[in-house]
Amino acid sequence: MAKKHEMIYRDLVRKITHQLYQSGTFLPSENELAALYGASRETVRKALGSLLENGFIHKIKGKGSLVLGLDKYAFPISGLTSYRELDSLFDMHTDTQVLQLAQTTVPQTLFHLEADEELPATYIQRLRIVNGEPLVIDNDYVLTNVVPHISKGVAQDSLYRYFEETLNLEIGYGSKEFTVVPATEGQRQILKLPPNSSVVSVKGITHLQDNTLLQFTESIHRADKFKFIEHARRKML
Structure with a gap:
């Protein structure tokens, strides 16, 4: 509670x-x-x-x-916040569409893995739609040695809820990488963006509390709809 x-x-x-x-x-x-x-x-x-x-x-x-002015959804940089939690916080009334669900390996180049580092994973691509507008493409790669199977129903709902409440996994920590990049043609079509648009790519790697690798994620956010925030304090050096 x-x-x-x-x-x-x-x-x-x-x-x-x-x-x-x-x-x-x-x-x-x-x-x-x-x-x-x-x-x-x-x-x-x-x-x-x-x-x-x-x-x-x-x-x-x-x-x-x-x-303060709130013209964009404020996504916290630190912490591991699921999209469903953000949706609940902002009362965004989000619809989620599962675009792809397949077995694959984690893309080595995308996540800077070694050439011989093959990690079998379940790939889930989801589109987040808020008030009729497509805002985010989530690309998740969940390692199958930790989570062998993910159903479409789970993908439609919440991965974190499934990990924590059904599988009793204890999510520990993660890292994030933020970059502003030109939208690909496929991303522009899905997010209904005009030519020459940019998007914010948020890549993340999540570990369990015992340091076990769990998940690789790349989320593509519309740059005109989100801001990414962190609270900073002045420290004398």
């Missing part, structure tokens, strides 16, 4: 996303939010801290929490 501050955070994100709290305006005060949610000020501060960290607000001393 989600903690109270997480529930408040998610509710405030939805209200900001749906412009109940519009950009350029201030959120209610900590006391007002505490009364609204029946929570302590410390709990509210934790929720506001998450909003600040993920780029939804800016704190101004003596004034409060200023709502």
